[in-house]
Amino acid sequence: MANRSKKPRRTWKERLRLILLQRDSPPSIARGVALGVWIAFTPTLGVQVLLTLALAGLFRANRLAALPPLLITNALTAGPIYGFECALGARLTPGIREASIHARWQQLHNLASQRGFFAYLEHWKELAHLGWDLWLAMWVGSLIVSTLAALIAYPLTLAAAQRIRERRAARLRSK
Numbered sequence: 001m002a003n004r005s006k007k008p009r010r011t012w013k014e015r016l017r018l019i020l021l022q023r024d025s026p027p028s029i030a031r032g033v034a035l036g037v038w039i040a041f042t043p044t045l046g047v048q049v050l051l052t053l054a055l056a057g058l059f060r061a062n063r064l065a066a067l068p069p070l071l072i073t074n075a076l077t078a079g080p081i082y083g084f085e086c087a088l089g090a091r092l093t094p095g096i097r098e099a100s101i102h103a104r105w106q107q108l109h110n111l112a113s114q115r116g117f118f119a120y121l122e123h124w125k126e127l128a129h130l131g132w133d134l135w136l137a138m139w140v141g142s143l144i145v146s147t148l149a150a151l152i153a154y155p156l157t158l159a160a161a162q163r164i165r166e167r168r169a170a171r172l173r174s175k
Contacts (some may be wrong), residue, residue, distance in 0.1 A: 029157060
């Protein structure tokens with residue numbers, strides 16, 4: 001058996017630094033992160049990467065910086081995140097009864113847990129059969145949450161990218 005050299009694993013801070021130090025402007029990197037965060041909180045599982053890459057090109061956002069935030073919604077977090085957004089949307093959308101939405105969300109959750117997380121097509125079909133008001137409530141809630149999250153992510157990422165570049169430039173000047 002060949003002796004494999006083990007590369008040290010990068011920490012999350014090192015990975016974040018690599019994203020922030022790309023050969024792109026800090027605003028473009030910040031737009032990328034904000035776009036990725038925005039899409040991560042929308043109910044678009046299964047098409048998030050394609051959607052992110054298309055919109056990143058449209059908004060001149062850094063594509064590489066837009067992809068890591070998509071990991072916010074994954075097998076462990078999608079249910080709670082989308083459930084919260086659905087409840088929020090039901091509360092804020094006129095004409096939608098919260099109790100009905102909650103019962104149907106629970107039904108969708110039960111069906112999803114029986115089939116498994118990665119049966120995307122089946123989830124979309126089940127969501128359509130459970131009623132468009134559930135779909136509407138989920139989108140209303142997700143657009144609120146995703147927009148707030150992106151509005152927070154943009155200035156934080158922009159400040160971090162600028163600060164890291166300034167520190168790096170100062171280090172290079174002092175050498």
